[in-house]
Amino acid sequence: MSTPKDLYDRVRQRAYELWEREGRPHGRDGEHWKMAEKEIGVAAAAASPTVTAKAAPAAPEPVKRPSLLRGRKPAAPPAQPVR
DSSP states (O other), X not given: OOOHHHHHHHHHXXXXXXXXXXXXXXXXXXXXXXXXXXXXXXXXHHHSOXXXXXXXXXXXXXXXXXXXXXXXXXXXXXXXXXX
């Protein structure tokens, strides 16, 4: 079984070979890396020795509370003081 380090080294070596074969063009390292991963059959996350973050937990659903006014008529507004 290959370790992440072994896979990373294989992808790195293949990306270097692709870069050399194409005449060592500047600024295409990401493209060569992805081609090497595809050829070797390695997903980007599995090839890199980085730690992935855990997904945030889902927010809880709001609690539905019964309405205390259901079925009742609204109260009359407070009476105004007499002046």
